[in-house]
Amino acid sequence: MGKYIAARKPVLDSNQEVFAYEIIFKNSIEEKGLSENSKLFIEEISDDIKFFENSNLADGKKVFIHFNADLIQSEVPQLVSKDNLGIEISEDIKLKNEIINTIKKLKDNGCLLILNQSVKNPAVNLYEYADIIKIDYKKASKTEHRSFIETIRNKNSSQIKFLAQNIDEHHQFKEAKAAGFDYFQGVFFTKADMVNDSGTPGYKINYLNVLKELNKADVDFDKIEKLIKNDISMSFSLLKTINSASYGYNVASIKQASALLGVKGLKKWSLLYLINGLKDDKPNILFVNTLTRAKFAESLAEEFNAADKSEDLFTMGIFSMLDAFLNRSMAKIMEETALTEEIKEAILIREGVMGEILNLVIAFERVKWDQVALIERKNQLDPKKLYNKYLKAVDFAYETMGVLIKKQK
Structure with a gap:
């Protein structure tokens, strides 16, 4: 570099x-x-x-x-x-x-x-x-x-x-x-292309329902098991993930796989599965952008003294692009999703530290250098360090996309 x-x-x-x-x-x-x-x-x-x-x-x-x-x-x-x-x-x-x-x-x-x-x-x-x-x-x-x-x-x-x-x-x-x-x-x-808004297809609603359950305070694994079983490809993806070399298990039960991954693991898997499943009628660059945005936001947690929010920042990055995948208004999507108020406020009105991080990520994504410099000065951020994180987020996007596409074959 x-x-x-x-x-x-x-x-x-x-x-x-x-x-x-x-x-x-x-x-x-x-x-x-x-x-x-x-x-x-x-x-x-x-x-x-x-x-x-x-x-x-x-x-x-x-x-x-x-x-x-x-x-x-x-x-x-x-x-x-x-x-x-x-x-x-x-x-x-x-x-x-x-x-x-x-x-x-x-x-x-x-x-x-x-x-x-x-x-x-x-x-x-x-x-x-x-x-x-x-x-x-x-x-x-x-x-x-x-x-x-x-x-x-x-x-x-x-x-x-x-x-x-x-x-x-x-x-x-x-x-x-x-x-x-x-x-x-x-x-x-x-x-979002609102002209093409013909409602959300049933299989996409199922993806959102899994995420909705995972973001509730008390996660009901029985309900999650039923939702995942409603979609054969989702069931296959989850079992393939848990039985991969990364985890090293050998299970055939959706409920057991869910329990082994845990709420955090399930959330990340379901977010990646969600956008991979939604991208069929969308350009690949939207998928890449979404993964980059999520990973870049997650990686900035430490820079903003918000290490405890890294998982939520990844979720925020994914959800901040869902309107483009679903051709629906972001306000409607937020109404129907069980996200924390902090994530919702960050996405809808760019409030709080998460909103500031989203502003920075989008400014970088859209190459708005004046906005990037303003946020850097305000939060005393190291520009070179941010750049390295951005490059790593781009790498993550292509690596993840490659893995997901390979899993589908």
Whole structure:
């Protein structure tokens, strides 16, 4: 791991599969000019980009990095993999001849070039080099976007792809898709699609009922046994878990398996089983995001002097994403679930220490560096330590997803 702290924003295709991750640095390296220490800077940033390419942050996808004029003309593009790197060119870059010549060379050398663009103030002299044109969806109307895309494709190349950023609601995703965009960036996939709310299917209600029982003050294992037995795949998953090498048991009874795992073990198993079972009609990135959020929140307990709340923080992280899985309002989900008032208040109104942790986790997830820095200062947190926890949470998400998918086969 290199010098710079960073997080990622997924770039999704029209099927909501991840095409790439934009890596955004916390300390705004793109705003820094190269000084007399430019050689050291170039080595550091090259090392960091290579780290991202090879880590779970990239997950084997393309990595988009925002380049200013200095970075474009530096040695960085030549030092990293052309197969995985996408160079984002700022829309306000001054297009001097040497910049245009460098961009042309990068294109000729096989770099993927993403041109940040304004519909109302286009930089037409760069279109012939662009592989992807990135546009802020909120800064123009649907009609303007459609007209712009059609014009560029007719005058330049039909191979140019278009990326809509700031897609924060499902209806915007559908509109942008209809307007001709190929890729989409924003938090829409983490939100409930209320238009598609057709009620919660029976098997999903069963998952929620298990969690509801587990979060009661007096856990009734007989009732939990009946609920788990109502779902064959849930029963199979529980027995496979308890009989795995991690636990080393050999039991065939749901009740015995529940007792051996205990309330804490059952809670964690059921939370993971819940979101795995809910993800069938949702993009994989939502599943990854949920696991990352839960693990990151859990890992922050000690930093906030709340070690006794680590288990509840994991639960909070999972439940804070359930509206997106169920296409229901969070208020309704909270009404129907036996969670502690502290968890509910953290999710609904971001109150208390758990609410503060959730704010921090979501700010990191959405790459809101100003908000992250504010919470760090307020709570005297070590930024590098937080970053390490974030990276470990991302690793946990992919490892857990891999284990769960393997168990289904």
